[in-house]
Amino acid sequence: MSDVKFHWRLLQGGEIDGASRTQQDGLPDTGMPDLRERIRFCLRAEELGIDSLLTAFDWSRPDPILLAAALGNATERIKFVIAYRSGLICPTSFVQQLNTLSALIAGRFSLNIVAGEQRDEQHGYGDWLAHDERYARAEEFLAICRALWRREGAVSYEGRHYRVENARVNTPFVSPDRTFPEIFIAGGSQQSHDLALRQGTLWMRMLDAPEKLRATGVAVLAAGKELGVRCSIIGGRTRGAALRKAYELVSSERGVDREAEREFMRQSDSVNVRTTYELASTEWLTPWLWTGAVRTHGSACMAIVGSAGEIADAIHELIAAGITQFIFGGWPKLEAMEFFGEEVLPLVRQPMEVATAS
């Protein structure tokens, strides 16, 4: 249990306190990699004991591999969870880019593979496959990547979506302890579950009630793979203070555009995103699991709400359900990460260390 990992979402350009996803995506600053500000965020994350920072992928942000290259060279310990869409780049080039990055930053990253989230956005990248076909392609994509990472000679592969002949790259994956990066498969569908089993090292879900996460993740754990969750944390000195923060986030005075988020949902063919959105009709799934921000802030905003102690207890419940990696976010990002690192993490680690010692 001592090897549970806690990641946080990287600060992005022009981040507004509590902005909804559709507000944030439209901002010109979201696309601008202000390195100085982000390096500061990385260094603070290192101090707080955060394992990695998530560099997200979509049309509105800078490329996460290149961002990690720049940030990785300005930092020493912090790792990155690099989100990427399969299907936009040939697997050989993808492995070559990642191996180059690993050689330059000592392998300090893992991958969060998303098969695609929005039809419109995929079309903008020239990708016209439907949800299920995207998963079939992702399967081939990762099969080729993993064959290249095995470094057992030239790789030939002929599938429906990819064909490579005698593929090789001279730059290996360079890391003190791995021969290929950890591969998180992000998604909530049966296809993402199966893909995680076959090609991933971890199945990354949106937050749900612990017993449900455990029940759906049985096969993944049995196969020796990990389970992870992505969610937000809304903390306060007391439960009441935390609740006030949560409700403020979605209050209409913020000018949150619910219609824009509904339009995002109409375009989405991601099962993960849809399911979470539907779950959000019941606001509290457990005493600490709040879905209220999902309809305005996106599915990664299923939130653990409470005091530091309550949040630590919730995390223990999730760990007991088999979750070993977490990607957290919060508002404002830096203060929320500091609250987590300073107030919650010591409580989470304490009983874990006691348990390990005994």
Added chain:
Amino acid sequence: MVMRFHWSMSSAGENRRGAKARAAVSGIPNLDAHVRFCRIAEECGIESLLTAFGFHRADPIVLAATLGALTGRIKFMVAVRSGVCSPTLFVQQVNSVAAMTGGRICLNIVAGHTPEEQGYYGDFLSHDERYARTDEFLTVCNAFWKGDGEANFDGRYYCIAKGKLNTPFVAPDRMRPEIFLGGNSAVAEAMAMKHADCMWRLPEPAEKMRDKALAMVSAGTEVGILVSLIVRPTHAEAIEATEELLANFDGAPKRTHDEFARKSDSVAFTSTYKLANADVWPAPYLWTGAVPYMGAPSIAIVGTPDEVTDALFAYRDGGVTQFLFMGHPDIEEMQRFANEVLPRVRAREAAEAASAVAASS
């Protein structure tokens, strides 16, 4: 037009890398050696450094993003094979580097040179089809760089609907990266005229390149050459340096390049091999002796600082205004160029400009 000088970073930290079989070289980039190379190039007044593309190398754009974060002035000429990723993703990557480095990125488009290596990347198109796809690829890229809304394109190889990106190409003086395109075939030429700011060629004697180059320039595309440089204080020492370079090869590496030339379907590379077989000194300043051992780009301008300066002006008068140099070894040659040749070039350019002003007044 003021001449512009770039240098290849392909051998940073590893001399005579070009003489080794591609499968045998390491792909692990030596970061310290690369950073040192960049800093020396900045001191030497080099404008940009080529980061090449190949299965045997580190990825050029990841390398450029990293080196860009560790340097202040030098630009990176990132080699690009079209056909290995979505043009939207490609523009996103290029714009990301631009935004992180203040626009210190330009592109060197290569359509690919051996069908065998293309197969590693899942690309099985023929030479001419690769150019047709590159044409579409660059058309989509330019639609994004125009930045006037969504990119739409419906072609044989790419179909993009309402493409948008939120990271613009950021530079003090440009809306899109400068594009260089290499090749010697007719189809490459047409592509360069359509999409590139400058076309790289492998050199022939200046007077032989003149007509074609001037025609291109008058049609709005600059011409540059990819060439090695051997500068020594005296002519005899320069000749001696060519012999020393050859003495490094005992015959074995030659086969490497014979094999590469046989597999290559690049017109530029194969025509330089032909030139090298026909004549070791096609011009008094142009030497092809190392081509069989180190490949087509080892065709070299050889001579004293004055002779090399004269040769560069001979090219310039024939329409060739940009130069992408290699040296063997690189850093020493770059420093000789910076100390001995570049001041002569700039002084003569200034004198020409002054006399042009005098003549017109």
